[in-house]
Amino acid sequence: MDQESGAASAGSFISLNEHEQRYYSGLHGLCQADTSGKLSSSKVAELFKASQLPPESLHKQVTEVCGAKRLGYFGTSQFYVALKLLAAAQTGLPIRLESVTAS
Known part of the structure; x- marks a missing residue:
């Protein structure tokens, strides 16, 4: 399975601890999903900028790897996979699904 096709279902195979579940759920709420479940792209962009990672990491790699670009x-x-990827990148891990599924 390649990263892009795997990312579509990535939310079903990443593990979130209790703290991550609460925290990510709160951030999800801030991004104001519409009735179809799509998050506000401007709110997601604001949140990603707050990670203080280089824009090329955010816009290209994270969006591609988590599957949002394809969708x-x-x-x-x-969104949850993207948050895990951002957290991994902040600790110096590469932005790859393996960085968030290996734990």
């Missing part, structure tokens, strides 16, 4: 939007699964 054209961030749903809940893509």
